[in-house]
Each structure stands twice: as structure tokens, then as C-alpha cells.
Amino acid sequence: MIIKHSVLNQHRRKRYERLALLKPNLIHLIPELDVNLMPTNSPGSDKAGPLRYTKHHVYNSADSLGKGATATVYLGRNQQTGEQVAIKAFTDQNNRHIVQARNREIELLTSLSHRNVMRILACEEEVISHNVVIIMPYCQEGSVQTLLDQPAHGFGFKEEEFLRFLSDITNGLEYLRTKGIVHRDIKPANIMKRIEEHGSSVYLLTDFGGARKLDEDETFVSICGTEEYIHPHMFLRGVLKQSGENQFNAAVDLWSLGITIYQVATGRLPFQALGGRNDSPMMFKIISERKSGEISGVQKQDGSIERSKYMPDTCYLSRGLRMLLEPMLAGIFETVESHIWKFDQYFQTVNTITDMKTLDVFYAVNGTNIKLYLRKTDCYRDIQEKIASLTDVPSDRQIILKSNTELRSVVEIHEQIQTYPKSVQNSQLFLFEKDNYDHGRLAVTNLPPFPSFSLDSSLSSDCFVAKQCAALSCYTEWKTVETIKLQKLLHDAKLNLRLYVQNSLSPLEKLTRDHEKMLVISKKRVDSITVSQNNITTFKSLVDVLLSTQTVKNFSKMVDIFCKDDGFVDDSIRKIDMRIEEINVYLSVLLQRLLEISSPVPADHLGCQEDDHCITKMEHVRVGVQTVMTTFSKHKKYGSLHPHEKFIHSVERRKMENFLVKIDSFHNHCTQNLKTVHISSMKRISMLLKHLTRRYKVETNMTCVSDCLNKLNEKLDKVDVNYQKVSEHFSCVIKELLKNPELIRKTEEEMTKLSSEKSSISSCTSSTAHSPCSSTHNSCNSAHKSMLIQQLLTQVTDLESSKSELTSILDTNTQSLRNLEQILSDTEFINPTEIQSGMNTTRCRSEQSDLNEGACGYS
Numbered sequence: 077m078i079i080k081h082s083v084l085n086q087h088r089r090k091r092y093e094r095l096a097l098l099k100p101n102l103i104h105l106i107p108e109l110d111v112n113l114m115p116t117n118s119p120g121s122d123k124a125g126p127l128r129y130t131k132h133h134v135y136n137s138a139d140s141l142g143k144g145a146t147a148t149v150y151l152g153r154n155q156q157t158g159e160q161v162a163i164k165a166f167t168d169q170n171n172r173h174i175v176q177a178r179n180r181e182i183e184l185l186t187s188l189s190h191r192n193v194m195r196i197l198a199c200e201e202e203v204i205s206h207n208v209v210i211i212m213p214y215c216q217e218g219s220v221q222t223l224l225d226q227p228a229h230g231f232g233f234k235e236e237e238f239l240r241f242l243s244d245i246t247n248g249l250e251y252l253r254t255k256g257i258v259h260r261d262i263k264p265a266n267i268m269k270r271i272e273e274h275g276s277s278v279y280l281l282t283d284f285g286g287a288r289k290l291d292e293d294e295t296f297v298s299i300c301g302t303e304e305y306i307h308p309h310m311f312l313r314g315v316l317k318q319s320g321e322n323q324f325n326a327a328v329d330l331w332s333l334g335i336t337i338y339q340v341a342t343g344r345l346p347f348q349a350l351g352g353r354n355d356s357p358m359m360f361k362i363i364s365e366r367k368s369g370e371i372s373g374v375q376k377q378d379g380s381i382e383r384s385k386y387m388p389d390t391c392y393l394s395r396g397l398r399m400l401l402e403p404m405l406a407g408i409f410e411t412v413e414s415h416i417w418k419f420d421q422y423f424q425t426v427n428t429i430t431d432m433k434t435l436d437v438f439y440a441v442n443g444t445n446i447k448l449y450l451r452k453t454d455c456y457r458d459i460q461e462k463i464a465s466l467t468d469v470p471s472d473r474q475i476i477l478k479s480n481t482e483l484r485s486v487v488e489i490h491e492q493i494q495t496y497p498k499s500v501q502n503s504q505l506f507l508f509e510k511d512n513y514d515h516g517r518l519a520v521t522n523l524p525p526f527p528s529f530s531l532d533s534s535l536s537s538d539c540f541v542a543k544q545c546a547a548l549s550c551y552t553e554w555k556t557v558e559t560i561k562l563q564k565l566l567h568d569a570k571l572n573l574r575l576y577v578q579n580s581l582s583p584l585e586k587l588t589r590d591h592e593k594m595l596v597i598s599k600k601r602v603d604s605i606t607v608s609q610n611n612i613t614t615f616k617s618l619v620d621v622l623l624s625t626q627t628v629k630n631f632s633k634m635v636d637i638f639c640k641d642d643g644f645v646d647d648s649i650r651k652i653d654m655r656i657e658e659i660n661v662y663l664s665v666l667l668q669r670l671l672e673i674s675s676p677v678p679a680d681h682l683g684c685q686e687d688d689h690c691i692t693k694m695e696h697v698r699v700g701v702q703t704v705m706t707t708f709s710k711h712k713k714y715g716s717l718h719p720h721e722k723f724i725h726s727v728e729r730r731k732m733e734n735f736l737v738k739i740d741s742f743h744n745h746c747t748q749n750l751k752t753v754h755i756s757s758m759k760r761i762s763m764l765l766k767h768l769t770r771r772y773k774v775e776t777n778m779t780c781v782s783d784c785l786n787k788l789n790e791k792l793d794k795v796d797v798n799y800q801k802v803s804e805h806f807s808c809v810i811k812e813l814l815k816n817p818e819l820i821r822k823t824e825e826e827m828t829k830l831s832s833e834k835s836s837i838s839s840c841t842s843s844t845a846h847s848p849c850s851s852t853h854n855s856c857n858s859a860h861k862s863m864l865i866q867q868l869l870t871q872v873t874d875l876e877s878s879k880s881e882l883t884s885i886l887d888t889n890t891q892s893l894r895n896l897e898q899i900l901s902d903t904e905f906i907n908p909t910e911i912q913s914g915m916n917t918t919r920c921r922s923e924q925s926d927l928n929e930g931a932c933g934y935s
């Protein structure tokens with residue numbers, strides 16, 4: 077019988093719908109007695125009611141979209157276009173207050189036009205009753221209260237949706253302020269969600285029945301609003317009927333909005349008495365005895381009131397956003413009159429929040445993915461400070477990676493976030509702490525336990541418990557998805573860090589090669605200087621004997637300076653050699669270790685895998701819970717159950733209990749996997765961080781090598797300068813020698829004598845080996861001098877050639893150095909000065925001394 081009826085209804089529905097679409101202007105001709113006709117899309121009703129008409133619209137009285145204190149809103153259609161509309165019909169058109177409210181609402185809505193304020197399409201009379209109805213655009217998603225009643229929003233809105241809500245509703249309210257209108261009944265039930273033509277959603281303020289024109293400083297006396305949302309002063313007079321403040325102003329809207337924002341953010345009211353509306357005195361105590369900074373107060377089972385300055389962890393909003401909302405709510409709920417936020421401050425804050433840029437930063441140590449809220453004009457330093465405020469990692473110890481590259485190498489240090497490339501703005505960042513090898517502790521938020529059904533529970537309490545379970549299973553499902561994401565982020569963090577460390581070694585290897593080349597060049601310079609020094613010393617000893625002029629004296633002095641050896645050069649070369657050798661060993665060991673770290677992770681450390689189908693399983697069970705919830709809602713509506721339905725009810729209860737066990741176990745399984753992945757990843761991450769410290773040490777050593785090489789070359793440059801001076805003096809001495817005809821003549825004579833007295837010179841020479849040659853002393857002396865002159869002339873030639881050789885070596889050196897400079901400037905990652913400046917800021921004191929000890933030892 078029931079089946080036949082519903083089939084009949086379906087036929088009628090179809091007929092109605094076809095007619096509505098093809099001949100919408102004829103719909104009003106359908107006799108009102110045809111009570112079983114109803115449009116499709118009926119929200120929730122399976123019974124048809126009588127059709128009602130206005131001049132241009134029609135609706136079925138069974139198609140209620142929602143019911144308020146003064147009116148019921150129906151889903152209707154435009155008779156001409158077939159377009160869906162919401163029709164607000166007032167319950168009692170003879171009630172003076174209701175009529176007043178209706179007229180006020182019509183008057184106000186007609187004067188308003190804003191994207192976030194409900195529009196009025198028409199105001200028409202019903203054909204038979206002549207009741208005035210308001211025609212508004214139909215909001216498919218219903219009110220925010222309807223959304224909050226859905227299990228998916230049991231713990232509030234998700235972040236993106238919440239921000240859209242916050243922005244829209246604030247824009248709407250800002251518009252009302254400019255029009256000098258106070259709404260007086262802001263609450264989730266009076267905020268509608270509508271899907272626009274292009275698919276985006278928009279939130280609108282509706283129900284202007286209590287609204288009135290009022291400037292911010294103006295006051296009113298009538299009590300208006302809904303118990304949970306009204307300002308404490310109004311509560312005292314309106315609910316508790318006690319004397320108190322009897323003048324209210326536009327600020328009452330801000331209080332109601334604060335309550336609404338908290339509820340949309342968390343899924344629950346901020347101030348709650350155990351007995352709800354039945355315990356108004358307790359409710360008043362909770363809202364009126366709050367302290368500055370407190371944003372919630374909830375009465376517990378034992379009667380105590382738990383107050384808090386923070387939003388609960390169990391909500392979908394990130395900590396970064398909550399940290400921005402908490403002071404705002406504290407400002408709205410402030411107790412010190414002069415500190416209570418005004419509209420302007422609120423509007424400005426919300427506009428700032430909704431205009432912010434966000435960056436996701438994963439911190440492997442505690443396994444959290446932090447959402448940073450930053451102003452568009454913020455730059456790298458602000459990112460660092462924000463991270464420091466949300467973690468325990470100070471700015472100077474942060475390594476922020478974008479994939480496997482440091483963020484600071486991708487963006488300019490003073491660049492504003494709004495100009496960052498899209499690839500950076502939307503990318504996932506990874507945070508590590510320099511020199512911290514702690515394996516850390518995973519931050520796991522404990523989920524609230526599932527409520528259980530009591531043995532002697534009623535249909536309504538079962539329905540209530542089922543709703544809570546459904547909300548919690550949605551939240552647990554979301555948490556599970558997040559848990560699996562965190563496992564992936566841990567793997568990514570490890571991989572990115574390894575590649576980063578690995579990549580950071582390449583420039584060091586290259587720099588070592590460059591150092592080696594520089595050292596070879598320096599050694600060549602030293603060799604040629606040594607040759608010059610030897611030659612010049614011999615020359616000096618010769619001219620010292622031949623001449624004792626001022627020129628020779630000056631020359632000798634310069635030669636002493638040029639040849640002075642304080643051991644610096646040899647010492648430097650030895651130490652640089654040693655250090656480069658050490659660096660080479662260190663680098664090869666590091667590379668070897670990195671290779672070991674890149675070995676595959678054991679299968680049991682991989683975490684949840686796609687073929688485990690964790691999310692699908694969870695989703696399946698969550699849908700099961702929701703189905704039971706729907707059944708229990710129906711049972712609650714029935715009031716009492718038929719024995720057969722009672723059996724179904726108890727079966728469903730058991731089913732629900734099984735589902736909850738499964739949800740718990742699926743979630744625990746994924747959390748356990750996360751713990752395993754965290755432990756294994758942190759082992760590798762801390763090893764990589766150790767390697768990174770070692771790499772910094774190598775870098776420090778390299779800086780020392782660079783320093784040493786620079787100092788060595790500076791020293792060699794000085795020697796070169798001295799050599800230039802020696803050369804000048806040397807030229808003067810030669811000139812003096814050549815200009816001295818007496819000396820040349822004597823030399824020639826001596827040379828002639830020398831050839832004629834060859835034998836006597838030989839004997840003289842041989843006798844000098846035994847005793848001083850007194851008889852032939854003069855001739856011997858002149859022969860000796862001529863020999864010296866001959867040697868000297870050879871020396872001069874030698875010196876000239878060694879000088880030119882040295883000059884050519886110097887030229888080569890200069891060229892090589894130029895090449896080297898070129899190479900360094902072409903090197904993307906590193907140059908010695910950068911390394912040094914980088915190291916100076918990051919090294920800690922103890923290490924610095926440690927490194928200096930191990931380094932070249934030059935200061």
C-alpha cells in the first residue's frame with residue numbers, strides 16, 4: 077500500500093516538474109486541492125503538502141527549508157522562469173510584533189545591496205491567504221547552522237572554508253556598519269551559504285527581522301537576539317529578567333559574531349552550561365565571570381567551569397591561524413571596557429588575516445606540518461621569526477629547504493613574499509635545526525574517545541551519541557589522512573636533506589681542486605724566488621769583495637731584506653699541503669657515508685602504503701557510522717519503535733560499536749606507522765645533520781686554507797716587491813762596475829798576467845791550500861780578483877736570465893690567478909669570502925676554537 081502510494085507520488089512529481097519547466101506560467105492553474113503534488117528537490121520531506129501561490133511564485137508547504145521563531149522559509153519556484161527561490165512566510169500575520177519585524181525586514185533588505193547580505197527578490201501576497209511573503213535567492217547549502225550540524229563539521233570548518241566564511245561575513249557586517257545598521261541576531265542560523273553561478277561559494281547575512289538603523293554610538297533598549305549569542309548585558313535583562321544595563325549599542329553584533337566565529341572554528345559554543353538553556357543562571361555566571369584573555373568557559377560534569385585562553389587542539393584549523401584568532405576573540409570578549417575591541421579594530425584584523433599568505437613548513441623533529449601566516453610584505457627574516465615563534469628553533473639555527481635547496485638561495489633576503497615565484501608560494505618547505513642531532517618526539521594529538529551508548533538509553537540520547545560518533549569519525553578520518561601525509565613528509569624531509577648535504581659537498585670538492593692548483597702555482601713562485609735568492613746572494617758576496625761603494629752597500633742591504641727567511645713560506649706550504657690532504661680524506665669519507673644513508677629503507681619502516689588502502693577502509697567505516705546516525709535520527713523522529721524496528725535499532729547499535737572499534741584500530745595502525753617512520757627517519761636525519769656539521773668543519777678548514785694561501789701569496793708578493801728593489805739596485809751596481817775603467821783595466825791586466833803566469837798561479841793556487849801565499853800575494857790577489865770578476869760577469873748573465881724567468885713565472889701566476897678568480901666567480905654555490913662570512917655567523921664558540929686547532933693554524 078505504502079509502495080503504491082509512493083509510486084503514484086513519483087508520477088505526479090514528474091508530471092508537475094515537466095509542467096513547471098515547460099509551462100511555468102500555467103502552474104498556478106493546478107488546483108490547490110491536488111495536495112499530493114510537490115516539486116522535486118524537496119529538502120528532506122517525503123510528504124507532499126498543499127501548493128501555495130503568489131503572483132509570480134509557487135511553493136509546496138511541505139518544502140520547508142527552515143523554521144525560525146517568526147517565519148518558515150520554503151523552497152519555491154518562479155512561475156515564469158522555473159528558477160528556484162526561498163520564500164519566507166511569516167507564521168502569525170496577526171501578531172503586531174511579527175508584522176513589525178516583517179515590515180522592518182522588507183524595508184531594510186530593499187535598501188541593501190551587497191554580495192554578503194541577503195537580497196530581496198520580491199515581496200508578494202499569497203493568492204488565497206493574502207499573507208505577505210518575502211522572496212529571496214535560494215541558498216542551496218542552507219545555513220551555517222545546518223552545516224555545523226553535519227558530521228563533517230562537528231569539529232568546525234576546515235581552514236580554507238573557515239577563512240572564506242570569516243572574510244564574507246566580516247565584509248557583510250562592514251557593509252552594514254557603513255549603512256548604520258545593527259543586525260542584533262547574528263548567529264550561524266542566520267548566515268546562509270550559497271553556491272554562485274561559477275561554482276564558488278559565498279556566505280550571506282540574512283534574517284533582518286531584528287535589525288535596525290543605528291550609529292555606533294547610538295543606543296537602543298529593546299532586547300533582541302538568541303540566548304547563546306547575546307551580549308551578557310542583554311542576557312541579564314532579557315533572559316534572567318534582572319535589572320542591569322538598559323542601553324545597548326551596535327557592539328552587541330560584535331559579541332554575537334565572536335561567539336559565531338568560535339563556533340564555526342571549533343564546532344562548539346565557547347560558553348556552555350551543563351544544563352544548557354535550562355540553567356540560565358549558570359550560563360550567565362560563565363559569560364559574566366570570564367577573565368581578560370579567556371575565550372571559552374565550559375561547565376564540566378563535576379560542575380566546575382573549565383576556562384581557556386586558547387582554542388581546542390581538536391579542530392581543523394592550523395595552530396598558525398588559531399594564534400591569530402585567539403587574540404581577536406579575546407579582544408571581542410574582553411572584560412575591561414576600554415580594551416574591548418571596536419568594529420574598526422576587528423575589521424582591520426580580519427582583513428589582515430584574510431589577506432595573508434601562507435607557507436607550509438614541515439618540522440621532522442616533532443612531525444608537524446606548520447602553516448605560517450605571513451603578511452604579503454613580509455620577507456625571509458619574518459619567515460624565520462615566525463618559525464622561531466612556532467617551534468623551538470631559533471632563526472640562526474634554521475635550515476629551511478625548498479625541495480633540496482635552501483630557501484634563501486631561491487629568494488632574495490629582502491624580497492617580499494608576494495613577489496615570490498608561485499612555485500615557492502605553493503611549495504612545501506622543510507625545517508631542520510643545525511647541529512641538533514636529537515631524534516625528537518612526535519607531537520601526537522590525542523583524539524577524544526568515542527562516546528558510548530548507555531544500556532538504558534532513549535532514542536534521543538542514542539541519536540545524540542550517534543551524531544557525536546559520526547562527527548568524531550569524520551575528524552578521525554581527516555586525522556588519519558593527515559597522519560599518512562606526515563609519513564610521506566618524513567620520507568621527503570629525509571630525502572631532501574640528503575640531497576642537500578650531497579649537493580653542498582660538490583662545491584667543496586671543486587674548491588679543494590682549486591686550492592691544489594693555487595698551491596702548485598705558489599710553490600713554483602717559491603722555487604723561482606729561491607733560485608733568484610741564491611744567485612743574488614752569490615753576486616752580493618762577489619761585489620762585496622770588489623767594491624765598497626755606497627751603491628753596493630745599499631744593494632747589500634736590499635739583498636739581506638730580499639733573502640731574509642723567517643720560515644713563514646715553508647711553514648705555510650707544509651701546513652696547506654697537510655690541510656688539503658686532510659680535507660680530501662674527509663670529503664671522500666663524507667661522500668661514502670652519504671651513499672650508505674641512501675640505502676633503501678627496510679620495508680617495515682616505510683609506513684602506510686597505497687595497497688594497504690588505509691584511507692579507503694576508513695572512509696568505508698565512516699560512511700557506515702553516518703548511515704547508523706541517519707537511522708537513529710529517523711528513529712528519534714518516530715518517537716517510539718515497532719518491535720521489528722527495535723530489533724533493527726539494537727542491531728544498528730552493535731554495528732555502530734563495531735565500526736567505532738575499527739575506526740580506532742585503523743587510526744592507531746596509521747599512527748603506529750607514523751611513529752615507526754618517524755624513528756627511522758629521524759635516525760637518518762640526525763646522521764645527515766651530523767654530516768652537515770662535518771661539512772661545515774671541512775668548509776671552515778677550507779676557509780683556513782684559503783686564508784693561508786692568500787697570506788702566502790701576500791708574502792710572496794712582498795718578496796716580489798723586494799726583488800724589484802733588489803733588481804733596481806743590482807742594475808746600479810752593474811752600471812757602477814762597468815763604468816769603473818780602472819777596475820776593468822786592472823782586470824784585463826790581471827787576465828793577461830793570468831794567462832802568462834798560468835803555472836805560477838796554479839802553484840799559487842795549490843799552495844794556498846796549505847799556507848797563505850805571502851811572496852806572490854799581490855799577483856795572486858789580482859788573479860783572484862780577475863777570477864771573481866769573471867764569475868761576476870757570469871753571475872750577471874745568470875741573474876738576468878733568472879730575472880726574466882722569474883718575471884715569466886710571475887706572469888704565468890698572474891694569469892693562473894685570473895683564471896682561478898674566473899672559476900670562482902662562475903661557481904654558483906660558493907666562494908671563499910662567502911664561506912667565511914657564512915661560517916662566522918653560524919659557528920658556535922667552542923667549535924670555532926676546536927676547528928681552529930684542527931685548521932691551518934694561521935690567524
Ligand SMILES: Nc1ncnc2c1ncn2[C@@H]1O[C@H](COP(=O)(O)OP(=O)(O)OP(=O)(O)O)[C@@H](O)[C@H]1O
Binds near residue numbers: 141143164216219285
Ligand atoms: N534564502 C534561503 N535559502 C535557503 N534557506 C533559507 C533561506 N533563508 C532562510 N532559510 C532557512 O530558513 C531558516 C529560518 O529563516 P529565518 O532565520 O529568516 O527565519 P526567522 O523566523 O526570522 O528566524 P529567527 O528565529 O532567527 O528569527 C534559516 O535558519 C535557514 O535554515
